[in-house]
Amino acid sequence: VDTRDTPEQAQLRRAAHRLTGELAPTSVADLDDGARSARLAAAVREAGWLELRDDGGDGGPLAGGVEAAIVAEALGASVADVAFTGPVLARDLARRAGAEPVDGAVVAFAPALDGPAEVGDTVTTAPTYAVDHGRDGYTAWALVPEGEGHRLGRVRTDAGRVAGGADLTRRVRELPTGTAVLAGGGQHLFLGRDELARWTALGLALTSADLLGAMRGVLDVTVAYAAERRQFGAPIGSFQAVQHLLAEARCLVEGSRSVSLHASWAVDELEPDDAVAAGRVAKAYCARAARTVCETAVQVHGGIGNTWDCIVHVFLRRALLSSQWFGDDGRQLLELQHRRLGVTDGLP
């Protein structure tokens, strides 16, 4: 057991920190700067991060879940308005089914966003959602039930409606019922149960890492504000009532880091069901922690924290999407009860 970064992982962490430091938004107004956001997207593409889970030549991914989570955390920490988790999940899913990666592709999710959409042979039978798609991607992978598993189908996303939604930094598109389902590209793309489980574990790990990042980022902003904002002739951060809120938040970040690291490692290293369970533990913890930490950030910012122009709500909103995506804490607890206690009540 040695949970420290390898030198390569530490280097990736530094590189992701540097890149987001240069190009991620630092204010709400920055979100309207399309040129900056395009440069950020280009930089992420050029860094090769979207391909981390592509075929490394032996059927396995180029890089581990740990590396992908390092990038996801850095993007969450800087509320980076760039598609990453969405495209990486699509490429991971494609690799598992033996498909060539499709640039700009994402995955179509069920309306609860808690897992991939299951669709009919030729058309979708319920609305589906393309989550975290890029500026110009038009394809989403969807799952068509087949035998003991699924085959991959494709739905076009350009007909969809841009969903409003919480997150101001990532795109979600609603695809209406009846969207055409196309074959996966000529080949028969079958995805077995274990492959789908490992893919789910990756989704849980990356959304947990994004939450970890969002918590860390918003806490940094808030601690700096508390040290600077003065009332009663002193920085508000010198008052124990405020200090204790921030100290609790720091603890939640540390606990979240421990579960999130393990989930990202588990994706490739544990048996599929154990990898999913590790992801569910991480997601349950990180989703609860992130809501508390982001709410603390709003509170410590006071009135300003409740205004649109304060960046804090950008973190909170991002955390809301990452929490729902692959299931929120309540859903994870139900899934863990199923696995550990044999209880299926409340599960869809």
Place this chain on the structure above:
Amino acid sequence: MDFRDSRAEAELRARLRAWLADNNPGLPTSSTDDEYWARQAEWHTALYDAGFFGLSWPSRVGGHDLPAVFDAIVDDELAAAGAPPRPSLGYLVQGISTHGSEAIQQRFLPGLISGRERWCQGFSEPDAGSDLASLRTTAVRDGAEYVVDGHKIWTSYSDVADWCLLLARTDPDVPKHHGLSAFAVPMRQPGVVQRPLRMINGVTKEFGQVLFDHARVPAGNMIGEPGEGWRLAMTIVAHEREPGELGYVARYAKTVADLDRIVRERPSSFRDDQRAAVAWAHVQAEMLRLHVCRRLSERLDGVDHGPGGSVDKLLMTWVEQSVGHAALGIAGARSVTDDDVALRVYLYSRAQSVMGGTSQIQKNIVATRILGLPAG
């Protein structure tokens, strides 16, 4: 980054698992039962003699010179077997080995680690709890000895201890933090009286108070230099707060496994919220297990006596209290109609946010020393 066992770790795990199959004493959960405390020394020496305790401490004082992460494997296996946790005394070892001379270490660490000599820690006093540095117990030089007078409280294991690691004022004329020194005081002497404290869950064997009335300690039993007591105390409390040092992960995992078993046997007799509380307790206990793996891995870069232990203490407290709430929820009415073990688990969990420094003190430390916020 690797959570998997190395070859040596896997070998230890297999050996411990095999040993536990024949040597699990099947004691009740620590913290809830006097039987546990009565047989704790026996468990300590058995674990030590079989080569599973003190793994990361130096071999010259009875340890095994292994990386600290091996302790995480011991916790895993103890929990999996439903065995008692390892004895919680790593913080005393850290204090004595960081501040004591070589002679002091050679004299005291082997007995402490092997369990042949029992120790308690005399820090808190009735009027010096969170404000530890204002303690009033005195040690006055008298020839080759010091004479100790004072009143210590919250002294774990005082009823069975051979030695007390005592913090006393040796110089009343300097600022309060600078006038303290630490001693290894023999407990079995006429000037020392021990009184048990009965905790809210009924346990009487864990905590005591100790009265020192002209007790005597050889001057050579001072640990560190005169006036070094506060720094030694801070080293100790930094580690007293660390779940990795305390081995509590195994205790929480064992309780959660017990709750799991109860629910699995008749799931429909529990409400959603009761089951969700058990699932959440599992998430929390698992978080702490992984957190300890991370903290002990960081020790491969060297042991840090800094404020990080306060973060870990707060996390551990939330875990223990989540487990306590889950246990209370599952017990339901039994917790008020019977002396159910869940009641005792719950009641004991309330102490976790007080012992070893209250949660409020830990938050002050995290805010000022980790987040760098200005002191109020």
